[in-house]
Amino acid sequence: MVNGEKYVSEEARQAVEEAIAQVGYVRNSAARNLVKQESRAIGLIIHEPHSLLFEDPNIGSILLGANEVLSKADYQLVSLIIDSDRDSRRVADYLRGGLVDGAVIISARASDPIAAAVAEIGLPAAFVGHPDGTPDLPYAAINNEEAARNITGRLLGTGRQRVGMIASALDRDSGQDRLAGFRAAMGGKFDPALVVEYPLYTYAAGLEGMQELLRREPAIDGVFAASDAVAAGAMTALQEAGRRVPEDVGIVGFDDSSWALRCRPQLSTVRQPADLLGSTAAELVLAQLNGLPGTPRVLDTTIMWRGSA
Amino acid sequence: MVNGEKYVSEEARQAVEEAIAQVGYVRNSAARNLVKQESRAIGLIIHEPHSLLFEDPNIGSILLGANEVLSKADYQLVSLIIDSDRDSRRVADYLRGGLVDGAVIISARASDPIAAAVAEIGLPAAFVGHPDGTPDLPYAAINNEEAARNITGRLLGTGRQRVGMIASALDRDSGQDRLAGFRAAMGGKFDPALVVEYPLYTYAAGLEGMQELLRREPAIDGVFAASDAVAAGAMTALQEAGRRVPEDVGIVGFDDSSWALRCRPQLSTVRQPADLLGSTAAELVLAQLNGLPGTPRVLDTTIMWRGSA
Structure with missing residues (x-):
């Protein structure tokens, strides 16, 4: 012992x-x-x-x-x-x-x-x-930061011009690091007005966060959601606002949890083991x-x- | 003591x-x-x-x-x-x-x-x-049986003619009792061919169960799902099959969990405390x-x- x-x-x-x-x-x-x-x-x-x-x-x-x-x-x-x-x-x-x-x-x-x-x-x-x-x-x-940077880069690679983030759980390393990775990938395109923050990785955060982003920037065409549950809420808000996914707005998540396959269309996301x-x-x-x-x-x-x- | x-x-x-x-x-x-x-x-x-x-x-x-x-x-x-x-x-x-x-x-x-x-x-x-x-x-x-009987009765009261059930968890009292309540409410209209059974109260059970019910009876116009997660899966299957909820098919669940308010339209269900x-x-x-x-x-x-x- x-x-x-x-x-x-x-x-x-x-x-x-x-x-x-x-x-x-x-x-x-x-x-x-x-x-x-x-x-x-x-x-x-x-x-x-x-x-x-x-x-x-x-x-x-x-x-x-x-x-x-x-x-x-x-x-x-x-x-x-x-x-x-x-x-x-x-x-x-x-x-x-x-x-x-x-x-x-x-x-x-x-x-x-x-x-x-x-x-x-x-x-x-x-x-x-x-x-x-x-x-x-x-x-x-x-490595949350690296993974967030990679998927944001992939989203930008689809030609999106106005890309925001629904950030969550900034009191944890995962939340902080995902935001840091997003910011790094955005580089000179990073706009703090297109980042909304919520305390928890929830569907409700995604629903409200997407509504807020649409108010702030009606021309928004890409979103990195800090988790799949957040992304699922955001997709519901987009549907209710009459925006098509992925035609009008491309959205990516994080986790590859059971939420990802339940989304319609299914969610592009980071798989963490x-x-x-x-x-x-x-x-x-x-x-x-x-x-x-x-x-x-x-x-x-x-x-x-x-x-x- | x-x-x-x-x-x-x-x-x-x-x-x-x-x-x-x-x-x-x-x-x-x-x-x-x-x-x-x-x-x-x-x-x-x-x-x-x-x-x-x-x-x-x-x-x-x-x-x-x-x-x-x-x-x-x-x-x-x-x-x-x-x-x-x-x-x-x-x-x-x-x-x-x-x-x-x-x-x-x-x-x-x-x-x-x-x-x-x-x-x-x-x-x-x-x-x-x-x-x-x-x-x-x-x-x-x-009292799962009474609650299931009541909500099935309410569904029948909307004029539905071919009503089925996605039953789950029949190895538990809750699953057995919800099926018994459905059967009691249906009375002479009960058709065992319109009951599908799954081991667990899951979204996946609802998705597969609804697809199976649509194969068995294309004219189905009402469904009692044994839980809200099951109902959410069933609603996705109905949307993918081009059926409108509630116009073509009315659906009710059980629990009043967070699934109920996430469904579009929101779910009619039994609230259990x-x-x-x-x-x-x-x-x-x-x-x-x-x-x-x-x-x-x-x-x-x-x-x-x-x-x-």
Whole structure:
């Protein structure tokens, strides 16, 4: 075991076992787990409002990927959702209570108190994504900036002249990096008036954001939506405004989640390997539990070019 | 405390505390929790394939409702997802390990091994929904059969002649009861050839189901979809087949989830109070932890009549 100091000393373990032997038994097998100091559970910590959690199919894919790896290693995945500061404090207490042996942290924000708590406890952990300003933990991530730059470039390559972005989640690395990639691809054509910002990657953000962009620039002919759910909302707004996709307005998204194939026309987007992000982060946690270093990994993305641009 | 026998005896508690005193301390606060035999955590057990979990916004609402109640009572909600028999066994082991003080069980099937394990352990627990053949645990539920009968009746009231159903999840009480309600409302007009069945409440089931119904009966003019996600898929299939909604085909759903307002036209559906189901089930668990009986509750549904029928 790598973190020897996290475990009860041999002396303490013997004393507890003797005490239990004296009085016969302790029914609850948590006692056995305590002696071994193992819960055989790994926490999946998700920073999302509960009410919007289920709009982001990526989280389901990350969860699936993490569970496949942990299930094979006979660990139980337990999901902990953080939606408020109060939740943050309670989850930190839960982690300190020894009820999990490690943690995968997704959708973290830069000022994430849980990441700090995990570092303080010394819990084996890994991020999905790589927020700036968080403790130095291993991570599985994609290069959001490069991917955003590439798909914006591809959209510009279809001859669009007035291209905007519906940006989201600028308090996260993914949101910031996708905006930075858009800006880089636009170069001298970048117009801040054609960027609208919303707090979350949602269908509603896309619907409202597209309506706002149409008000600001009726001649808009291209849109990069920060996620597929956002793009789906934007396509509904375009249809309601009588604009044809892709003839009048070309639109591209990000994720290649289940939203992309539900759109009509189907969405041109960036495929990110959400299940692999989850399984890789889980492997990084298991490596640490086995005394190995967790080496950060950046996974590849690809452009899926379909009918929307 | 109601289930005294689940707790460590006073003698054992003292012996363990003395042993800890002898050796100075045990770093991990799981030791403290063990002495009290409390984890301050409640499991939310979800029976869904991970890959489809995030297509059902009801689960998010149930989770939100349960978390609000548990958070106020200073309990941590931990979600455990069951997608396979292997998961079932591991979750049962996890529950036996004393890592949660109670459980809310959703989307259970009639032959649910977890419900049996919970009953065997004597863990305070409640169902969302009320599957037949499961142990006698308290539950928070709606009357799916009555609600399905009512909305099918309303659809028939618009003058439809050839009405079918896209049924789903017939291995659950909700799926069975919605089909039974449809059949009851149809009476002598019920035609088994106009019922298609799919294993899960998904958009894909609606898409394929509607295509199949159109092949079987080109004159079909009304459809009851077993959930809003199913109805959304069916509406896409109707649009692609050149059928107008509601002029050519009237369609109704079930749930009043976020899918309903995204449909164009917006979906006529049954509103079920998913958040209240979650909070009520959580209250039933807390009641048992406080030594009170958990009395089953059936909550009301209402019809939301919009543009799709």
